[in-house]
Amino acid sequence: MRTRRGVCYPDVDDCRQMMKTVFIRKRRCDSRDEIDFTGHKRRRTGSDKCFRTDYFDSLPDDLVISVLCKLSSSAERPADILNVLSTCKRLNELGLNLLVLSKASPKAFEVRASNWSDSAHRFLKNCAESGNIAASYTLGMIRFYCLQNRGGGASLMAKAAIRSYAPALYSLAVIQFNGSGGSKSDKDLRAGVALCGRAAFLGHVDALREFGHCLQDGYGVRQNIAEGRRFLIQANARELFGAVSAPPSPAPGSLVSWNPPEPHPANRFLSEWFGERGGCPGEGLRMCSNEGCGRPETRKHEFRRCSVCGVVNYCSRACQALDWKLRHRVECVPVDRWIEEEGDGDVADGVNDAMDES
DSSP: OBOTTSOBOOOHHHHHHHHHHHHHHHHHHHHHEEEOTTSOEEEOOHHHHHHHOOOGGGSOHHHHHHHHHHHHHTOSSTHHHHHHHTTOHHHHHHHTOHHHHHTOOGGGGOOOGGGOOHHHHHHHHHHHHTTOHHHHHHHHHIIIIISOOHHHHHHHHHHHHHTTOHHHHHHHHHHHHHTTTSOGGGOOHHHHHHHHHHHHHTTOHHHHHHHHHHHHHTSSSOOOHHHHHHHHHHHHHHHHHHHHHSOOOOOTTOSSSSOOOOOOHHHHHHHHHHHTTTTOSSTTOOBOSSTTTOOBOSSTTOSEEOTTTSOOEESSHHHHHHHIIIIIHHHOOOHHHHHHHHOOHHHHHHHHHHHHHO
């Protein structure tokens, strides 16, 4: 049979073969190429295939939380966790899981004082409420000294101390020794010695040194010179071990050729917080002269002054001993010369009061 132009119609078998060939070619085209918005064919790449297949969604939540716990416990900076939280919605939700926050290392929430905000406060609070004792201690120090929330800060530090966190025990001992947050009559030497002794038995170097001085001087406890010297020797041995294991890079003006102990993130935050405010916590108040401490006075003449020069102030004997090794030994000038240069009777009375307290 022919058309009007005289062309013969194709055979039925030929039509079937032609349709089959077109279908096969179309399948190959769809499997290898895809049409872009301009109508041209584009070769698929390996990245496109991976993008279309998301294996992360098929992972169970328990496995992802386990990985995030390992990450938070080994984090060296807050960015290690923040980068994960900002990746996707699922990681953001699982990264704020209570189990993940409870495993976070102290450096994971080491916020700088210049970056302090409500969100940072909220994140620290969530970590503390999840059972993270380091977060409880850090937030407690910030509330007690920086935000002047004495009751809330002491409560958080006590929460960490109950779980035998040595820095919290020692900080509460310093508060008891000085009567911080109250008056001079609020000092409780026996409670301070008990807290300091508990921290010392846990291996805290500053607590070992403070407890040793208390035993030597009979300060808040029955005097025992031999036992006090034993604790001081143990503190020096632990300090020496930390110095030998760390690479030597002495600080400018330091008399020793080893690094001082790295301060806790809470102490570093206090130093930065009050450093940005001119190093003055308030009118007539002073800072602890040990650079790694950062504790301020909560009332006038709370800290002890150096009995030789009367220029520097320390919240504890441990800070005084460490600062003496690092720098104050070459800066200390006898108090008689200092009084002659100042010529201020009020200051001299303050020095005498501090010497009487010590």
